[in-house]
Amino acid sequence: MSTSTAIGRPSASEYSGQIELTVNGQSYRLELDLRTTLLDALREYLRLSGTKKGCDHGQCGACTVLINGRRINSCLTLAVMHEDDRIVTIEGLGAPSALHPLQAAFVERDGFQCGYCTPGQICSALGMVAEVEAGVPSHVTPDVTSPDVDLTDAEIRERMSGNICRCAAYPNIVAAIRDYTERGRR
């Protein structure tokens, strides 16, 4: 299903490594300085600039991607640590001509203003919904011993607190996520 493309810096040293990453179903071979974060590998070497760099310290959530279906901050992990993982970025979810249903819900609900945090918000929300479906409790879950979670607005807000929106589109982000979960994944 995938072709392998060689990208990167040719100067091999003990401080660089040849690694293979699988992003959005496509396999890439890269020669990278070992310091390269997954975020920088995606943006600077694979030219997948949909994933955004905000704080670069795990505080803002703009760099959120899905690794084997789970959301993480791509700025706080090294590319070399993610061989054999399935990496999904915003580019792997939808396109302007074929929006992911959650992207469509963000458009419909105006869940953004400048849009810079939006790819991270959407990847994070998809990971968050999977966590709720798996019964993972949160800080606002009334009874953490219960195996089921009711995705209230308070739950959405708490679970999305790792994604900052400096334009403060939060009410509409919550509404978009609620629409997506209530209407199903059309």
Next chain:
Amino acid sequence: MKAFTYERAKDAAAAVAAVSRPGAKFISGGTNLLDLMKLEIEQPAHLVDISRLPLRTIDELADGGLSIGSQATNSDTAADLRVRTRYPLLTQSLVSGASGQLRNKASIGGNLMQRTRCPYFYYPATGCNKRDPGSGCSAIEGFNRGHAILGASDACIAIHPSDMAVALVALDAQVELLGATGHSRRIAVRDFHRLPGETPHIETVIEPDEMITAVLLPPPPPGRQLYRKVRDRASYEFALVSVAAIVETRHKKITTARIALGGVAPKPWRSVEAEAALEGQSATMPTFRAAAEVAMADAVGRGHNDFKIELAKRTLCRTLADAARTD
């Protein structure tokens, strides 16, 4: 970030052998270490990746406790149904910390090893005995609103930021360590972190060639478990004060109690003195307040953090009252 070499450890023995080399460090989730490496506060010459070692499972122990592999994520541990039903305190503490993304990456061992978020530790233009031994403590006369009121020294007043460790101390959990010679040892989480004294850069009792392999939970203690965290924001913020309480009552009298506090000291702070002040007493607010006074008897404010002393007392009273409810 300084350049480093990297290897992925193939098993636990290879990992502890590899980390014995000068300048080597383990990396697992990396959420704290890479943050500090970007600022060049941490400058490892060699990284030993232990995140894929088969230490991710949560297993039953013969005594009715649980063994949590050191490479289990904070998320997986919090979500484990055995943890949630038998140690709800541990789940409550884990989900009150960090963000969903960070909890998905951060490991249980790494949570214990995380370093302080003291702003002076993070700012190399200022003196910090933890970052640069002998350079002084900028927090003592500086902006110390978030700093320790118990257990600090004239060399350092930084706090340990973990929520999880506070719950583990209340639960009498142990850390299992593996050394390069192949020896394994266990130590109480309560004894794992050191007070700063004159050497605040030495934060735990772990040896340079040792790796955390597991956290061991004894069978759940009797009583209701409760974690309460007070902070400046409702979510995704470190504690100003947190309380882990386990209270067992019979006929409205307290039979056993466990108390640990977070956000107030350089290590998760167990207060056996406050526990003793509760046991055998009636479960009423005057009892809780008396225990809170005992817990804070040695507390010292540094100016901006003076409010934490009263905040800790009130948080303790409220948490004890909720944990002792008999309805």
